[in-house]
Amino acid sequence: GNSVTQMEGPVTLSEEAFLTINCTYTATGYPSLFWYVQYPGEGLQLLLKATKADDKGSNKGFEATYRKETTSFHLEKGSVQVSDSAVYFCALSTGNQFYFGTGTSLTVIP
Amino acid sequence: EAGVTQFPSHSVIEKGQTVTLRCDPISGHDNLYWYRRVMGKEIKFLLHFVKESKQDESGMPNNRFLAERTGGTYSTLKVQPAELEDSGVYFCASSRLTSGKYEQYFGPGTRLTVT
Numbered sequence: 001g002n003s004v005t006q007m008e009g010p011v012t013l014s015e016e017a018f019l020t021i022n023c024t025y026t027a028t029g030y031p032s033l034f035w036y037v038q039y040p041g042e043g044l045q046l047l048l049k050a051t052k053a054d055d056k057g058s059n060k061g062f063e064a065t066y067r068k069e070t071t072s073f074h075l076e077k078g079s080v081q082v083s084d085s086a087v088y089f090c091a092l093s094t095g096n097q098f099y100f101g102t103g104t105s106l107t108v109i110p
Numbered sequence: 111e112a113g114v115t116q117f118p119s120h121s122v123i124e125k126g127q128t129v130t131l132r133c134d135p136i137s138g139h140d141n142l143y144w145y146r147r148v149m150g151k152e153i154k155f156l157l158h159f160v161k162e163s164k165q166d167e168s169g170m171p172n173n174r175f176l177a178e179r180t181g182g183t184y185s186t187l188k189v190q191p192a193e194l195e196d197s198g199v200y201f202c203a204s205s206r207l208t209s210g211k212y213e214q215y216f217g218p219g220t221r222l223t224v225t
Contacts, residue, residue, distance in 0.1 A: 004152070036216070043114070043218030044153075044201060089153065096141065097166065098203075098214060100153035 002027045006090045006101030013080055013108050021075040021104045023064075023090035031092040033057075033066050033073040038103075039086045047075075047088070080108045112136065114217035116202050122223045128190040131220045135184070135204030142185050143205075143214060144177060148198040156200075159185060160207070192224045 007022040025031065035047040035057070048057030050066035050073065057064050062077045073090060085108050090101040115134045123129050135142045144156040156175070157167040161182035170177070174193070179185040189196055199221050203214040 043116075044203075044216035046213065046215075049213070091153075093214075096143075096158055097155045097169075098143075098145070098153075099155070100145075100147075102150065102152045103147075 002031070002092060002094060002099045004090050004092055004099050004101040006088075007104050008102070010105040010107060013106070015082055015108055015110050016079045017108075019075070019077040019080045019084075019106070021088055021090075021106070023073045023075065023101060025071050025073065025090075025092050025099075027071075027092055027094055029094040031094045033064070034091040034093070034098075035062070035064055035073070035075050036089040036091060036100075037086045038089070044089065080106070082108045082110055084108050114202055114204050114215050116200075116217040116220050118220060119218065120221045120223075122225065123192055124225055125194055126191045128188065129192055129222060131187045131189075131200055131222070133185045133187070133202030133204075133217060135202070136215055138206065139204035139215070140182070140207040141205040141214075142179060143203040144185070144187055145201040145203065146198050147201065147219075148195075153201060156187075189222070192222075194224050197222055197224045 032051045034049045036044045037047045048059040050057040053068035055066045064075045087103045117132045142159040147153040155169040158165045159179045176188045199219040201219045202217045205214045
């Protein structure tokens with residue numbers, strides 16, 4: 001079946017620290033991979049995506065590379081800001097249904 | 111273009127009562143999806159409409175949940191009677207018919223609290 005496992009939170013970092021949120025997946029077929037972000041009081045927003053192996057998705061300083069050999073799609077950012085505080089969801093889709101991880105809450109302190 | 115909208119943003123009801131959630135997809139999006147996140151857990155798929163037809167309702171938890179999409183525009187999700195375990199955030203998403211696995215646009219969610 002299809003499933004996503006992502007790093008448990010919450011994660012607290014100081015401003016300008018390096019961020020990694022791990023995400024691994026199992027899938028039947030050839031999935032597309034996504035990171036969604038939910039800022040406080042707002043809905044889910046697409047952060048970045050990758051549709052095939054070795055693709056790198058990037059947006060707002062965040063990056064994730066689709067690694068088929070390790071079935072992973074880890075989210076990274078070199079220098080986080082207070083405004084990055086949010087809940088981050090890793091997700092996959094093989095068709096018309098999305099499968100999400102449990103979400104990782106990130107708090108960035110000044 | 112306007113995004114996916116959901117109403118209400120928050121609903122608090124007592125066990126046994128009925129609640130109806132509404133989702134307005136992005137104009138022109140034939141695919142409409144409902145998802146639910148129970149506290150601290152993953153966001154789970156509930157069902158998928160293509161226009162007014164239910165394409166996949168494999169994620170609906172039980173027959174207390176009824177989803178409709180009359181006319182293929184907005185959708186409603188009714189919970190009747192509500193139970194404590196129905197509490198959570200209900201998300202709606204939409205996409206173009208040809209988007210497939212590539213992108214879904216999510217609404218802000220409706221937070222349902224059953225007491």
